[in-house]
Amino acid sequence: MTYQAVMDYLYSQLPMFQKQGEKAYKADLSNIIALCERLGNPQNKFRSVHIAGTNGKGTTAHTLASILQEAGYSTGLYTSPHLKDYRERIRLNGEMISQEYVVDFVSSQKELIEDLKPSFFEISVAMAFAYFRDSQVDIAIIETGLGGRLDSTNIIKPLVSTITSIGMDHAHVLGNTLKQIAKEKAGIIKQDTPVVLPKDLPEGIREVFMEVANERRSNVNNQTIDYVITSSHMPVDISKKGQLIFTSLTLGVKGNYYLKNIPTIIETVEELRKQGFIIQNDQLANGISLVARNTGLKGRWQELMTSPKVIADLGHNEDGWNEILYQLSHTSYKQLRIVLGMVNDKEISKIFDLLPLTAKYYLCEPKIPRAMALDNLKKEALDKSFDFVTCSDVNDCLNLAISESSDNDLVFVGGSTFVVAEIEAL
Numbered sequence: 001m002t003y004q005a006v007m008d009y010l011y012s013q014l015p016m017f018q019k020q021g022e023k024a025y026k027a028d029l030s031n032i033i034a035l036c037e038r039l040g041n042p043q044n045k046f047r048s049v050h051i052a053g054t055n056g057k058g059t060t061a062h063t064l065a066s067i068l069q070e071a072g073y074s075t076g077l078y079t080s081p082h083l084k085d086y087r088e089r090i091r092l093n094g095e096m097i098s099q100e101y102v103v104d105f106v107s108s109q110k111e112l113i114e115d116l117k118p119s120f121f122e123i124s125v126a127m128a129f130a131y132f133r134d135s136q137v138d139i140a141i142i143e144t145g146l147g148g149r150l151d152s153t154n155i156i157k158p159l160v161s162t163i164t165s166i167g168m169d170h171a172h173v174l175g176n177t178l179k180q181i182a183k184e185k186a187g188i189i190k191q192d193t194p195v196v197l198p199k200d201l202p203e204g205i206r207e208v209f210m211e212v213a214n215e216r217r218s219n220v221n222n223q224t225i226d227y228v229i230t231s232s233h234m235p236v237d238i239s240k241k242g243q244l245i246f247t248s249l250t251l252g253v254k255g256n257y258y259l260k261n262i263p264t265i266i267e268t269v270e271e272l273r274k275q276g277f278i279i280q281n282d283q284l285a286n287g288i289s290l291v292a293r294n295t296g297l298k299g300r301w302q303e304l305m306t307s308p309k310v311i312a313d314l315g316h317n318e319d320g321w322n323e324i325l326y327q328l329s330h331t332s333y334k335q336l337r338i339v340l341g342m343v344n345d346k347e348i349s350k351i352f353d354l355l356p357l358t359a360k361y362y363l364c365e366p367k368i369p370r371a372m373a374l375d376n377l378k379k380e381a382l383d384k385s386f387d388f389v390t391c392s393d394v395n396d397c398l399n400l401a402i403s404e405s406s407d408n409d410l411v412f413v414g415g416s417t418f419v420v421a422e423i424e425a426l
Helices: 003-013 017-024 030-038 057-070 099-108 110-116 120-134 178-188 205-215 258-274 281-289 291-295 318-329 348-354 374-383 394-403 417-421
Strands: 048-052 075-078 090-092 139-143 160-163 227-230 236-240 243-249 302-306 309-312 336-340 360-363 387-390 410-414
Touching (some): 030 110, 030 120, 057 139, 075 120, 099 110, 120 139, 236 258, 258 281, 281 291, 318 410, 336 394, 348 374, 360 374, 360 394, 374 387
Parallel strands (some): 048 160, 360 387
Antiparallel strands (some): 075 090, 302 309
């Protein structure tokens, strides 16, 4: 089989959440357990860090991998979804898994795949675990896909479990309240394994994690609450308990939301240091500064053009949009233009309520079955009296927005991971 034939096979044969939504989500671990048992339980052959959260888990995973690479460790990284190339999901020291490995894995496991009928995500997780075992990584950073308790990645025994944030997203799968969602995310907390909690959590949510951690005798690292980051301009100064620990630190992700991840990232590094990892402060700082170069991170407040300025970001839920709009409100421009598309499981009215009336909107529909129909976006835009046009293609919308812009305008592209993924210039 060729690489393209393998991709066609996986996309056509296996249910994929990105395309099909809830119907592709399997709320149990039986398939991944069976897959990994047939593969010799590769998840038990490497050390790992496990990351869950509503927002911020991708940038946190990439940054931790970048830091460990800077410290000289052979580092695996598993994240999802991908933007352009399936192989983005599985990396070793920043390099994507080879096409040859993907072809060999799927070809050799085709009978198993057709016997167990796993989801697209399950086979991807199993492949990542096998690849990290075969590559003899020193450590792998593993990002959950959805939730935590029943996520396919949740068969690893990590050195540290890290939570990045809790907000409303995927309520139809994870629960209709923040406490229900937090309980699902808390499922990654393992017996006698430290867990790092973020600085900011909604009221009553920290207690959810503390309860689960106590049940599992897991030490809770709450030291993120002791951090202060001076962010009036970039680079930033970082203090912990009043003591300056980093000065003029350059951030590799320019979104202000990234600042919220920094204490969580540093405290996860502290937990690894306690377990024998040697990571100098300059290596930690370089890992944060060089994350995009080291790991191929894309789509996080990524500047695609300077004149007019074009920014792409993956923020796709209510909390994500709050962060995006906060940063846009602190950015200079003459006219704001927003290229916007969404998927059909988002609470469109809540997000549209946040969006500024002063912007011009270019509404589009990403080319996936889960895409929110243009008619739904148009109806909401009409109800809110937005100035808008529609295009059938993301790039048509983006090109139109650029063509109508002056050099001092700002074009923002987002609303869905899949809108950003279709940008040709990314």
